[in-house]
């Protein structure tokens with residue numbers, strides 16, 4: 001089995017495992033995910049009210065500093081018949097246009113886990129407060145990164161998963177180097193997993 005096939009199967013397995021949390025999971029072409037279109041409308045997700053959360057602790061350096069193009073995915077939370085729901089949108093390719101299929105599927109898989117952890121977080125109202133329409137953005141990102149690294153590190157006996165962990169850990173370190181809110185997220189993450197452990201995963205030999 002090649003990497004593309006492996007991660008495609010893992011992606012589908014992961015989607016099935018969390019079907020109780022959301023069955024709205026969509027692979028979105030990169031030119032659409034970053035173009036500002038309303039993904040709930042575009043993918044015909046039924047909802048009564050789209051939820052927006054404020055984090056008063058965060059002041060962005062510029063509107064495009066966080067959440068704009070190049071993201072691995074988005075989770076949009078909404079109310080339907082009074083119930084909180086999430087729809088997950090995964091970027092088909094957050095890498096360069098000529099990226100190989102295996103690495104594209106690896107990142108779709110990693111991004112899906114990350115986004116599902118946002119849906120879980122929202123469901124549990126851990127870093128989200130629907131009644132107040134507030135959230136802890138740094139807390140939510142650190143939670144999703146923590147759960148994803150923890151998940152991948154539990155599957156290290158598989159060679160493909162080892163690469164997925166190495167990629168995810170390396171990306172976390174790169175994000176930290178970009179500064180701003182990304183550094184705050186990394187700082188929060190390293191309260192849950194030692195920075196040395198993340199550095200070790202990033203340098204794992206494949």
Ligand SMILES: [Zn+2]
Pocket residue numbers: 114118140141144
């Ligand atoms: Zn996230």
